[in-house]
Amino acid sequence: MTNHPRERDPASGGDDRGSRAGGAAGPGNGPARGLRALVYGDVDLNIIDGSAIWAQSMTQGLAAAGCEATLLLKAPVTTDRLVAPLAEVPGVTVRRPHEEGLVPEAGRRGLTPDQAVELITRLDAEHGYDLVVVRGSRLAVAAAQNEQLDGRLWTYLTDVPQSVAGMTATAVSEISDIAVASRLLLCQTEELRGFLESSVPAACGKSVLFPPVVVTPDDAHGTGEPHQPLKLVYTGKFAPRWNTLEMTELPAALARRGVPAELHMIGDKVHRDSPEWARSMSRALESTDGLTWHGGKPRAEALAISAQCDVGLSWRSPEMDASLELSTKVLELGALGLPVVVNRTPMHERLLGADYPLFAGEDADSVADALTLAADPDLYREAAERCRTAAADFSLDRAAERLRSYLDLVFPQAPAGTDPQRPVKVVIAGHDLKFFTRLSEFLTSLPGLEVRVDQWESLRNHDQYRSRELAAWADVVICEWCGPNALFYAEHKRAGQRLVVRLHRFELYAEWPRKLDIDKVDAVVCVSPYYASLTRELAGWPADKVVVLPNWVDVDQLDRPKLPGAEFTLGMVGIAPSRKRLDRGIEVLGELRRRDPRFTLAVKTKQPWDYWWVWNRPEEREYYERTYRTVQRDPLLAEGVVFDPFGPDVATWLRRVGFMLSTSDDESFHLAPAECAASGGVPAVLTWPGADTIYSGRWLHDSPAEMAEAIHGVVSEGRFDAARMAARAEITGNYSLDRVCGMWTDLVVHGKVPAVQDPVGAAAA
Template sequence: MTKPPLRALVYGDVDLNIIDGSAVWAQSMTQALAAAGCEVTLLLKAAVQTDRLVAPLSSVPGVTLRKPYEEQLLPDLGTRGLTPDQAVELMARLDGESHFDLVVVRGLRLATLAAHNETLAGRLWTYLTDVPQNVAELNSAAVSELTDIAVASRFLLCQTEELRGFLESSVPAACGKSVLFPPVVVVPDDARGTGTPSEPLRLVYTGKFAPRWNTLEMTQLPEVLEERGVPAEMHMIGDKVHRDSADWAKRMSRALEGTDGVVWHGGQPRAEALRLSAGCDIGLSWRAPEMDASLELSTKVLEMGAIGLPVVLNHTPMHEELLGSDYPLYAGEDLDSVANTIVLASDPEVYAEAARRCGAAAARFSLERAAERLRGCLRDVRPAAPAGTDPQRPLKVVIAGHDLKFFTRLGEHLKSLPGLDVRFDEWESLRAHDQYRSKELAGWADVVICEWCGPNALFYAKNKRADQRLVVRLHRFELYAEWPRKLDIEKVDAVVCVSPYYADLTRELAGWPADKVVVLPNWVDVEQLRRPKLAGAEFTLGMIGIAPSRKRLDRGLDVIAELRRRDPRYTLAVKSKQPWDYWWIWNRPEEREYYERTYRMIHRNDLLAEGVVFDPFGPDVANWLRRIGFALSTSDDESFHLAPAEGAASGGVPAVLNWPGADTIYSRRWLHEDPGAMADAIHSIVSEGRFDAARAAAQAEITENYALEKVCRMWTDLVVSGTVPEPVSLPDSAVTA
């Protein structure tokens, strides 16, 4: 039976009567969700005074417009549109009428209120732009507010990678929820530039008129260019004049209406604004220097590129990422530098190259690409019921354990599935728990999953019914403890280990039947980790977690010391808690002695003192990995070791010492016998120009074997039907990157 389309509600705290980037967002977000297959309700903020942005949506299948003023949906509506409080009240009411699967919101105050509304929390897709974008502005109150929003949101939609990284490094709750959703560019088929500069040269700006957007200065360009022998017109499209300063607003209005060479088209429907722009030669997105640090990407730059126009804009890291460091039309801070750049653009060859760069950049932001991104997120909203289950009579599943951090995403996945009713029995510690609740859940469940083979597994084995299935996941920690020896294995249907080596070791040490011990690997959130690498990442090695001493930081230091003898650009970045942060480590004399000796070695060795960086522990691993080219595993032993797999998923290269069982998790191309061999391999990959090929091979291997989506399917099959997955397939060890 075909599932009905997902229902989405969209509201931005923006007035669609005024054409600017935020209003265009509401239109394009609605179009993108509809293109992704949703039924979309767009709630308008203000009474419709012009249908420039609204009219094109009327013909989009599956889109419904709700007009609170025309429909008189609320009493006492003010003249400036819905307040955030009114908007949230109205969204909750509309949701009560037709339950929405997702609620997309834009606007910080609005999102804060929506996050505190119990009816909407959990289904919010919050689009973040008007948030603090530097450390100075991000005070404790702002962090608290953003944390509330993150906790209540299913996804946080970030316009740029820079904003996503800043948010995750500042707000831990945003990690794992932040997804990249850049601006959407939709242009009419008949809006295309000529591809060559004309005479007079026609410059164009569209959007709001505001001091930091340098719009008043732009009106002087025809005169300044005339002095350089370049006849020019300045076409300006829009009708929103910022009135923060009454004097500036007057001067701006006078300049629009009475400056020679300035052609003011006023406000226009979006499609007509693009057609007018296409009749010009060069787009302008030149802003004041204080906006260079903005983490937002101008939709207007992309629209100009999409219609075939080159754009004069500020030289910023974000624009370098978009257009390249050698883009020819970067402007300086003053009017003269902009005029000089425009003169340069009048050269046909320069013009053609700049237009090509802008067009290629804009192609990455099409409506089709936006719909594709949204479909990836929408798959998580309403997954299909697993085969063999009945949503009307769901399989009852309990997940029990004292520490569920390694099972969080798996538990979330199982809980989201129709056909499964999942409940959690979270123990206070290894032994402390609510016995009455645990017994109640033991009597209720069809399937019990014990995370850790500890007292929780002993309890549920003791209280297991004959018609019940019990699955226990065993980690390295418990293997050498007393609990596996006390567990009645006859009561257990499957013991899950994360690697073949530890599965074999478990069978040997515990003496359990071979078919009771199965392998389901750790998961890697490839979609969250797959991000663009920062420049120079190939020279940065990374280690995640260096405690206890068997993680062997000293071997990582041997690797970086050897590499820095060859090239001082190599650096080792360590993301970890410090050993003294763990009382059970720091209280052991041999552990303390190891770290004191190792840290003295860093301090006293010039190669290490300038080549090792310690970064704070935190969940922002995906953002941190953007600068890591090689993820190291130098441990004495590991059950799986996620760090090199995450490094590979991020687009880096795993570098793993051949600890016992490593060859059952990672193919041999990434394994090394000692630190010297590891350093040799890393330097060969970098110096021979094989970094991109190696990282592509590593990312493909990890995605194929350990992607979160695949591991979730394995667990679903095991829980629903007891199906044991096939072992992972590692590439032939003879293959080299």
């Protein structure tokens, strides 16, 4: 998850708001964390729909997670059906801009996005909010342009394009701006998160799940048996795509099938984009036989009425089947114990099961056919239980738990022994920090540390004046790469200052380690025991100077449900240069497809010709030409290899990958198999030097043929689930982001050097 720290002026004491918030936070602190949150949705809380209920439940969830939560209203209150219940929630404040005269020029339809952002920044200047939760794309675009809110926005994304055709260049640009300015992007469903990450690179690593929240009265619940006549219920807005006019045909359609039925409709918002449709809808509400229109009701009363009915309706136009959102109404009715008629979509199948009995067809007759099943008590109970079970994961308690975990992530606890008022001053220096970004962001987020970055233009070029200034300022210097940056900071090291150098495979065979004054270095960090041993041998440095801090794996971000058939998809990430040995991966695929043609190989990569230093070498070019010809000319392989674009959307891509291949000649760590394991897949690693110090023997293979045999056995013998659970447990125990960040914190803050040990053995101990 990407942090968005503010640049701190070297002469300043940093951002004291961040120090105050972070210092109070910590895992399990709950209400003691003392965080202040503001919630604003570009929604009218006088109208009961999913977006208005979101504003109410988000405020309640933040309060339950331990925040002082302020809900800022968009429109003047004409009915307090959603606002009044918040008055009873401890820690919640409701601000009414119209009634309080906060925006004198505000119209009766509510604040414009620009007015809302101006008011939010004014209130923030007064109260110092630690996070600002916003909903509404126009509002989010305006908020993203406000530097005062930069890095503190938690943006809930729903009204954004949800198709490739709709994701225009303008939409990508706007969502990218929102993502960059936001600390978190809250996505309602896994489908929406995956689509955003695949379309907007800036969303990767920041997107987290925040599904709809269902809060139902304790005394509202269904009867558990269908009535005679069968009572159908719909709550919400009346609109063409919601099939509300077609729903009014259901009592008559059921009567023709010998099933007496009545329809109860609750709501008062009739869409008037089409005046003719609006007139038809209004006539149907007022005059249809078997239909009772209750009008608009407070939410608690609407739920009480619904609970006295038998079956909920969430039947929509087929054009909405591609929606990446989940209806709050489906979950609310399910929580009441009612089965719900819904369209058959992949999302609903995952929620309720592919064999759920009340999936709707496209017209009223097909829905009536499904509803006749609901008159059967046994089928009714089964459908009701499916909906009740599905809704259980969307409770307010579960929402508060999710929010609490995100608060713990964004506002970590100050390390023991540090004082946020006198922070440890840390410099991170290097020309290419992409492998250190998450660690840098974590260290920056810690109260008790003040982090500044010395970004070098290239290996050798940098602003010497800034580097000298930072060298004189820092308590601890971390050099990413053992290159000229390490030589510079070793030369300018002060007494009492600590210098940590992280060494990669690239520079191990270069000139710089031989020139480094190792006496000036407190620790040289390698990512694996094998490379630590090799570093001691080649550089001749003291054994206790070379330590192992492994690469990290963001287990929480990668832990996503696999797509159906993932066990038949092999994966490779990055195939250049040739020592990555794509040819071996293709050999594994060939062995498997000879046994089962369902196996495929997905390769997420740049192409070799995208790297000039690879493509300009004749032997490299010849290797790839030969390998690609092998795929093209072999009918067994030609239909089994897919190349996917290189990009940061690895977590989304991994949902379809069951086995990650590591077929290289050599690697310093090779993160891709570990990331696949964290995603619920299985590593498949050839025994390159040092592989056995990173991955346990169960994932190692001596040849492509042996690897193919093992993969086929896992799938054909039904051991895939057991294998992937074991792999995830191993990777979480060894390389989780929490564990590795803790090791770096000990090194940076306390100078505590971890003992060199086999990470695989550490997890097993």
